[in-house]
Amino acid sequence: MMANARKSRRPTLADVAQRVGVSAKTVSRVLNEDGPVSESTRVKVLAAVEELGFQPNLMARNMRMGTRDSTVGLIVPEVGNPFFGALAGGVEGAVRGHGLTLLMAASEEDEQQEHTLVTAFLARRISGLLVVPAAGSNHRYLRRERDSGLPLVFVDRPATGLSADAVVSANEEGARTGVAHLAAHGHRRIAFIGDRPATLYTRKMRQRGYESALEAAGIPYDPSLVVSAHDPYTAGVAVRRLLDSPTPPTAVFTANNVASLGVLPALAEAGRRDVALVGFDDLPLAGVLQPGLTVVAQDPAAIGRAAAEQALARLRGERGAARTVTVTVRLVERGSGELPPPKAQP
Amino acid sequence: MMANARKSRRPTLADVAQRVGVSAKTVSRVLNEDGPVSESTRVKVLAAVEELGFQPNLMARNMRMGTRDSTVGLIVPEVGNPFFGALAGGVEGAVRGHGLTLLMAASEEDEQQEHTLVTAFLARRISGLLVVPAAGSNHRYLRRERDSGLPLVFVDRPATGLSADAVVSANEEGARTGVAHLAAHGHRRIAFIGDRPATLYTRKMRQRGYESALEAAGIPYDPSLVVSAHDPYTAGVAVRRLLDSPTPPTAVFTANNVASLGVLPALAEAGRRDVALVGFDDLPLAGVLQPGLTVVAQDPAAIGRAAAEQALARLRGERGAARTVTVTVRLVERGSGELPPPKAQP
C-alpha cells in the first residue's frame, strides 16, 4: 500500500550510474555539462535521474570543491520588525541574482545570542556575514575571520572593537536636519525621545544631531527634554509627562519609529493637535494623518542592498581598508513638523 | 606586514590533532563530548582549537552523519513586504530554539522562480520547507518529497495539485465578518476592492466571504462594486471612480493592506470622511487616524509560528494525513467601520 519510500535513502550519483550501467563520473558529467558525453548515454542518464528523482547533494559538492556554502548570513535583532524586514528584503534582492541565498536569524538584541549565531553561521561556511550588532556586543573575536577574507559587513550600527566594513544611515545629519526644521519654524523647546539603552549607536548619533541643531539655532540644551523609551507605551507616557510639566516642549522629535508609534496616539488622545512633531523613520500611513507626519525617512531596503553589495565586492576579491558607507536620509514634510509654536512671535 | 592568513586554508580536525600530537578522532571526541578523554589531553586539545581558531565544518559533519542541513527554507513572494516579514519572524522564532536556521528567498510571485528556489533548497538538504505559493504555481512535482517525509507546509495559500499541510488565515470568515459589520451599520452599497489577479487564493476566499455576507443581509450582489487592484495607486484610482459613479457605494471593504493603503489617502484627499471603511489586515497607525481604521486583523507572526510548528511536528516523526490549520482573525472596531450611511433611516 504505502510507498516504500520512507526507508530508502535518497538516490546518489552512484545509484543513477548503476541504473544506467555507467560510472558515477559519467552521470556527473551529464549533470554539470562537463566533459563530452555521447547523446545516447546522456539521454539514458537524464531519464534515470528523472525516474529516481535524483537531486545532487550540494553539501557534498561544496565539500569536494572546497567552495563555501552559497549563503549569506544576516543577523538582526528582530526578524519581525518592519525596519529589519525591509532591510533583509534589500539584502535578499541584491544577493539572489548571484546565486546566493539569505540565511537569517534574530539575536534578540542579546550579545551572547549574537555570538552563538555567528559561530553557527561560520560553521556552515557561509559566503558572507552581515550583522546588525546587538547592543553591547563586541566583535574582536571576528578579527581572524575578517583577515582570512570572509566578507563581513556591519549594518545599521558599526562593529565594536574591530575595524570592518559597515553601512549606516546618516543618523546625525538626519536628526540635525529634523530638529533644525523644527527650530526654523520657531520652536525653542524641542523634546527628544530616543532609544533605550541610550548607549545604542543610532541613539547616540541622533542625539548628537539633535544637540548640534540646537546649538546652531542658539537654543540651550535642556536635559529635562531628553528622554528614553524602548517601546511605544513608555514613549507615550514620557511625552505626556513632558507636556504636563511646568515648562512643556512645543515640539517633539522622536528618534525612531517605535517612539513615533507611541507619541502619535498619546498626542491624539490628549487632543494636542498643536504640538509639532518630526519623527526619524517613515511610517506607512504617515501621509494620511491629520496633520501628516513629517519624518526624516530612512531607506532600510537601500541599507540592506548597500551592505549586500559591499559583501559581494569583497567576495569578488576587492581588498583594501574597511569602508563605511553612509546611506542618505531625507526630510519629508507633511504638516506635523511645520506647525508653529502656540504663541508665535508677532 | 600583511598577515599571511590569506592563503592558508582553515584548520581542520587533523590540523588540531597534529598540533597536539593526538589523532583526529580524539579531537572530535573532545569537541563533541563523545567518548572518554583524559583531562590533560582535553585541555591541550581545547588550547590548540583556540589557538588555531579551529571551527568544525558543518557540511562535512552533516555529510558523514547523514543528517540533513539544520535549516528550514521559507519561500515568500516578497521578503520586504511587512506581512511576510512578520510571518518570517514567526517562523524564525519558532525554529531557532530547535537549532534550526531560517533560509529565506523571494519568488517574486513567479512560479518559475519559485520552482528554481525550491530545487536549490532541496539540493542543500534542508530539514523542512515552507512555501507561500506564487500565483499560478503548481506543486505536483513535490509529491515525492512529501512522501519521503520532508516536512512540507504551505503558508497563507494552499498548495495546488498536491495534498499537503497548510496554514492559512480565516479569510472567508474574516471578510464575511467585516462586510456583515458594515451591513449591520446600515450600508447596502458596499464596494469590494480586492487583489489582482482575482484568481489568487486569498482574494477568492475573501470575495466569497463578501458575497456571503451580502446574501445574509439580503443585499443583491452588484458586480460593478467589485474591483481589483494590485498596488495602492490603482486602488486609489478605483475607489475614486466608484465614488464618482451615479450610484456610489456608501461603504468600502478593502480586501488587503495594499488596497487600504491606496484607499485611505484617496478618501482623505477627496475629503470623504463620510465613507465607511473596513480593511482586511491591520496597519501600524490605524488607531491614530481620524476616524480610526476598523480592520479585520490577521496575525502574520502566528501564521508563521503555526507553519513552523507543523513542520517541526512532522520532523519529530508525526505522520498522518495532510492537515490545514486555520489561524483566526479578529475584527478591530476603531471608527471607520461604524460610520452610518449618509441618509440613515429615521
Added chain:
DNA sequence: TTGTAGGCGTTATCAC
C-alpha cells in the same frame, strides 16, 4: 567517450 583512484573534513567502528 568513458572509467579509476583519491580525497574534501568529519565521525562510526573496532581495535589496541
Added chain:
DNA sequence: GTGATAACGCCTACAA
C-alpha cells in the same frame, strides 16, 4: 583512553 580505517557523496586528475 586512544588510534587506524573506512565511509558519507561528490569532483579533479589522470588514464584507458
